[in-house]
Amino acid sequence: MTTPYPRAFVVGHPIAHSRSPLIHGHWLAEHGLPGSYTRLDVHPDAFPDFVRSLAAEGFVGGNVTIPHKEAAFRLAHGLTPRAERIGAVNTLWFEDGLLHGDNTDAPGFLAHLDASLGAGWPEATGVAKGRAALVLGAGGAARAIVVGLLERGLPRLIVANRSAERAEGLTALDPARITAVPWGAMPAQLPETGLVINTTALGMAGQDPLALDLAPLPAEAAVADIVYVPLETPLLAAARARGLAAVDGLGMLLHQAVPGFARWFGLTPSVTPALRARIVADLEGHG
Structure with missing residues (x-):
């Protein structure tokens, strides 16, 4: 045809x-x-x-x-x-x-971070110099985002997931740069985290909110959520309330x-x- x-x-x-x-x-x-x-x-x-x-x-x-x-x-x-x-x-x-x-999805997410935070966000958030990028979830979207962050050259990534086996599966992408931690260990990672990325469905319309106290994050940290219904998830609202840079999920959809x-x-x-x-x-x- x-x-x-x-x-x-x-x-x-x-x-x-x-x-x-x-x-x-x-x-x-x-x-x-x-x-x-x-x-x-x-x-x-x-x-x-x-x-x-x-x-x-x-x-x-x-x-x-x-x-x-x-x-x-x-x-x-x-x-x-x-x-x-x-x-x-x-x-x-x-x-x-x-x-x-x-x-x-990987370059789409990174392009949205660049557009939302400016191309210098790795330096501004501290992730270029050793602060962690904390990825919540270990599904397909998380894997794409982790690959994108590796391509961008981030030296330290942490993956937190309820299934430890799936999180460990992501560390195989680059064992020297990626660490897997249990879901309950997330709060302990926050003081040394420069970027938090929610790739789970938590916070999506009809789902439970993502319960995470952002108080321990450094003042320069940024918080991203790939959920875009609603556009302002409870996680992003909490980030803005703390004065942190917040990146919604719609831009990833557009840039990909x-x-x-x-x-x-x-x-x-x-x-x-x-x-x-x-x-x-x-x-x-x-x-």
């Missing part, structure tokens, strides 16, 4: 909640580009056949979300070094007739979308205040 314009997608199960069509639709309209971006609900059992049919269906690539990221990793013919380290793929595209995969759009539609878009405002309005309208 051939089309007169590039066709891309986001695939997941379920997928109705995805804001990716709004993001990519905004950029297509902003730049007057021909193209389409569709959300597709594909059951895990049907996902391998779906991936094999992409070229025949006329797709130039797309985004992959839960629960298909690990399957996409296994099905892609070519992988970026980052995707290989993370073990999951959220962006697919064709190159020389072969399907390639990347994980843009940039590399895929560039590959499919041939233009590198910008994450602008207008785009953010559009997604915030949608979140407030639908929850």
